[in-house]
Amino acid sequence: MNIYLVSGPKFPFLIKTPSVMKIKYFLFTPLFALLLSSCIKDQVDSSIHAYSSDEYATLTKKLDIPIEAHNYMVQLPPHLGNSRVNSNKHKATLGRVLFYDQRLSANGEVSCSSCHLAKRAFADDKAFSEGFEGEHTKRNSLALGAFPSFNAYYGFGGTRMFWDERAGTVAEQSDLTMRDQIEMGIPSIESLASELIQDDYYRILFDKAFPEGQFGTNITNKDKLLTSLDVFVSSIACFNTRFDDGWAKHFSSEANFNNFTEEENLGKQLFNANCASCHNLGPGFSTSVTSANNGLEINYEDSGMEEITGQSSDVGVFKVPMLRNVALTGPYMHDGRFETLEEVIEHYSSGVKNHDNLHANLKDGNGPRNLNLTQNQKDALLAFLHTLTDTESIAHVKYSDPFKQ
Ligand code: HEC
Ligand code: HEC
Numbered sequence: 001m002n003i004y005l006v007s008g009p010k011f012p013f014l015i016k017t018p019s020v021m022k023i024k025y026f027l028f029t030p031l032f033a034l035l036l037s038s039c040i041k042d043q044v045d046s047s048i049h050a051y052s053s054d055e056y057a058t059l060t061k062k063l064d065i066p067i068e069a070h071n072y073m074v075q076l077p078p079h080l081g082n083s084r085v086n087s088n089k090h091k092a093t094l095g096r097v098l099f100y101d102q103r104l105s106a107n108g109e110v111s112c113s114s115c116h117l118a119k120r121a122f123a124d125d126k127a128f129s130e131g132f133e134g135e136h137t138k139r140n141s142l143a144l145g146a147f148p149s150f151n152a153y154y155g156f157g158g159t160r161m162f163w164d165e166r167a168g169t170v171a172e173q174s175d176l177t178m179r180d181q182i183e184m185g186i187p188s189i190e191s192l193a194s195e196l197i198q199d200d201y202y203r204i205l206f207d208k209a210f211p212e213g214q215f216g217t218n219i220t221n222k223d224k225l226l227t228s229l230d231v232f233v234s235s236i237a238c239f240n241t242r243f244d245d246g247w248a249k250h251f252s253s254e255a256n257f258n259n260f261t262e263e264e265n266l267g268k269q270l271f272n273a274n275c276a277s278c279h280n281l282g283p284g285f286s287t288s289v290t291s292a293n294n295g296l297e298i299n300y301e302d303s304g305m306e307e308i309t310g311q312s313s314d315v316g317v318f319k320v321p322m323l324r325n326v327a328l329t330g331p332y333m334h335d336g337r338f339e340t341l342e343e344v345i346e347h348y349s350s351g352v353k354n355h356d357n358l359h360a361n362l363k364d365g366n367g368p369r370n371l372n373l374t375q376n377q378k379d380a381l382l383a384f385l386h387t388l389t390d391t392e393s394i395a396h397v398k399y400s401d402p403f404k405q
Contacts, residue, residue: 073085076237091209098225103192114130121324140332145238171230193220196225237393246258303315332344342378348371
């Protein structure tokens with residue numbers, strides 16, 4: 001037996017005193033929002049640019065969107081650090097339409113949503129996704145259903161994109177994906193964006209998102225398109241989980257939660273001791289390992305981050321994925337090798353390989369740290385991972401396909 005219930009890393013949680021919390025709550029009263037909105041010109045939602053009835057008639061020939069654009073502002077709760085994402089609703093609306101538009105691929109057959117399915121927390125249900133000409137991607141699609149929460153623990157701007165973290169922002173990632181010869185195959189995003197703007201409904205959406213004069217003359221149509229996709233994807237928030245309910249109430253993820261079963265609490269303890277050192281679930285965790293080798297192989301077919309850095313110490317190193325909604329995002333790992341969470345748990349229980357680059361958090365002396373979990377402990381860990389599911393948020397109509405069928 002080799003269970004690290006007490007010797008695992010410890011995480012000092014921010015202790016919030018009532019007075020600090022009062023100030024924090026004031027920061028999010030309507031009055032403060034109003035004050036803030038006069039300072040942040042572009043970022044805050046405003047209804048000045050609502051659609052006229054003519055515009056709305058044009059839009060709704062093609063699109064099923066509300067006359068008052070949906071609100072994409074995200075306010076994270078105190079236990080996730082209170083951060084706010086001021087998503088401009090018109091940019092997010094344009095981003096939503098683009099996300100579901102198959103014209104973003106060379107032959108009009110694939111949209112972002114083809115490989116990022118809303119019901120799978122915006123991951124794919126296949127190990128490798130199909131690109132516009134039926135060829136398969138090299139890696140498993142990553143879930144998009146948790147960007148604000150993701151940023152909450154890596155810090156805003158601290159999250160890098162892709163399994164090998166080769167892109168810094170969603171805009172950069174979208175640029176690479178759209179031009180990728182397997183994924184979307186678009187030769188020039190600037191030409192595509194300029195072509196889309198010719199459509200009467202896209203013209204309205206672009207004008208609302210980027211009112212004339214507000215951004216100077218330097219902003220290109222390509223920038224507008226990529227920025228809008230970024231704003232939309234970055235507004236997808238999933239923190240409406242049983243885990244968050246418990247954490248919000250107890251203000252510590254270490255205490256036993258009274259909304260959890262005994263089994264889920266045991267799973268949480270096992271997770272805190274053995275997994276949270278890499279898979280952070282929110283701010284307050286003292287470490288955040290953003291990428292690691294988790295001992296899947298001795299010889300990696302896909303060498304991961306090494307392809308980008310050329311460093312042998314990066315062979316088999318991949319981004320540590322977000323585990324919110326993990327029950328929905330299988331198959332798992334960069335190559336989708338595991339169909340189920342049971343198989344993932346078995347990996348950490350008995351399958352960790354002693355690769356030269358195996359991360360210290362999965363090492364025991366010179367060897368791999370296999371947890372040798374009992375069946376009860378495996379069941380508990382699984383039960384805990386299921387408390388991270390938030391199907392309600394991702395099902396919100398504002399993230400759904402806006403095109404009329
Ligand atoms: C053909 C399938 C496919 C299409 C189309 C596609 N993606 Fe992806 N996406 C993937 C795969 C596969 C990955 C992981 C690839 C990797 O890491 O190398 C990914 C990764 C991402 C990531 C990184 C997530 C993270 O946590 O690092 C973002 C963001 C993303 N896609 C957004 C988009 C957007 C926006 C579009 C549309 C412009 C899009 N994707 C189109 C398959 C696709
Ligand atoms: C050393 C850091 C580290 C530790 C500790 C760790 N993981 Fe991971 N985990 C990773 C990395 C890195 C990946 C992605 C590896 C890859 O795809 O090659 C991953 C992938 C996963 C995935 C797949 C997610 C997806 O979307 O594909 C799950 C689930 C997971 N880990 C759960 C756990 C659990 C449960 C524990 C504790 C028993 C744990 N991890 C401990 C680093 C770690």
